[in-house]
Amino acid sequence: MSENVGRWLRDEIENAILSNEFSPGERLDEMVLANRFGVSRTPVREALMQLDAIGLIEIRPRRGAVVIDPGPHRVYEMFEVMAELEGLAGSLAARRLNDEAREAITAAHKRCELSAKAGDSDEYYYANEEFHKAIYAASRSEFLQEQCTQLHRRLRPYRRLQLRVRNRLSTSFSEHCAIVDAIFAGNGDEARRLLRAHVGIQGERFSDLVASMATR
Amino acid sequence: MSENVGRWLRDEIENAILSNEFSPGERLDEMVLANRFGVSRTPVREALMQLDAIGLIEIRPRRGAVVIDPGPHRVYEMFEVMAELEGLAGSLAARRLNDEAREAITAAHKRCELSAKAGDSDEYYYANEEFHKAIYAASRSEFLQEQCTQLHRRLRPYRRLQLRVRNRLSTSFSEHCAIVDAIFAGNGDEARRLLRAHVGIQGERFSDLVASMATR
DNA sequence: AATGCCATTCTTGTATACACGATGCTTGAC
DNA sequence: GTCAAGCATCGTGTATACAAGAATGGCATT
DSSP states (O other): OOSSHHHHHHHHHHHHHHTTSSOTTOEEOHHHHHHHHTSOHHHHHHHHHHHHHHTSEEEETTTEEEEOOOHHHHHHHHHHHHHHHHHHHHHHHHHHOOHHHHHHHHHHHHHHHHHHHHTOHHHHHHHHHHHHHHHHHHTTOHHHHHHHHHHHHHHHHHHHHHHTSTTHHHHHHHHHHHHHHHHHTTOHHHHHHHHHHHHSOOTHHHHHHHHHHHTO | OOSSHHHHHHHHHHHHHHTTSSOTTOEEOHHHHHHHHTSOHHHHHHHHHHHHHHTSEEEETTTEEEEOOOHHHHHHHHHHHHHHHHHHHHHHHHHHOOHHHHHHHHHHHHHHHHHHHHTOHHHHHHHHHHHHHHHHHHTTOHHHHHHHHHHHHHHHHHHHHHHTSTTHHHHHHHHHHHHHHHHHTTOHHHHHHHHHHHHSOOTHHHHHHHHHHHTO
């Protein structure tokens, strides 16, 4: 546990929300949370204020906190922004690539290949996360990296759902291949274009998303 | 004042930071703030936790809160991301433009023109803000709009400094003209390209930024 | 029987009290 | 004279107490 309870609680509750333990729309009672974690209301409130500031929950004055339900359209908008930021990260990565970043990307890409060929969608999920994070890091823009990581976290549950769709695994991996080629070739524009397409949700993938969101 | 003191304080302190009343690196004492605003430490702490979550201040455990000093390089990175998001907003605006948005952009553009011709850099600053916000709104992506607005707020002090540079006013305005043309023509790619260039800090503008940051 | 109003109760918002850790100053020893 | 160690003081971290507003249930009235 982190050194102060407030921060620890923030992470704990954030994880609970992102792993869907607290469903969208659910009310978060301060006393219930306090009892559950064995602390007083004060650090719980501090954690909730932070989650409110981040945008994960909404605190309505005198009426308590509820988990925000983004809704399909808003999730789509979030993917749209994510695609743009990843595109930028890719383009910067292509320009600023160094040995360390190249190795990190190669390693993550290899891991994706193995799990994709094994058809292990859970393992691919983690490998995919590592792959994208390697690209963020390769951009060598700390701020961009933070923004990407944060958005990535918030979109986690939906990404996971998407991987379940048809043969998304092999499609995703072949897109990764092209992205790696573009970055390693120093072709920033191409990397940007490919990443935007890879991350964004166009056409039928939006209805896939809506369908998978409905069945939770 | 907002209905709960915590949120009010958050906005209050946030404004104080963004208007440079609290300088980067400055320590924010909880009791001092509590006395200044005539409240107890509790809501002050809640406000600080939120600002920490947003990234405006840093709370080091048991050592208090300090205003984050982004430093020139990080500010550059923030402008880089801002440019990308504004580019996306512009491209969406070009595709999704409706009458309402067109009028809002036209009005803000007109206001920019007047203040630019008058050489009133303060007035241009506000008109410029309205212009960019009109474009965010025209993108009709709530999430993107929020992200843009938030980043815009954080970059406020630096934007203001930039306008003081040489004949940035007229340069900025002529860029606006091209942007408006592209959006109204429905040319998303061009709007994106122009906005990226308009917002980003290339070449000498970075050293201008560094110079202006040094002299505060 | 249904609806509206009032009271009770529950939960949030704020203040205060207490505890623990960090920082800085003073004193003593080398 | 300088450096280190210990103590004191200040400030943060957490708990608890108290106040105020919202929700809910019951009672009365139509």
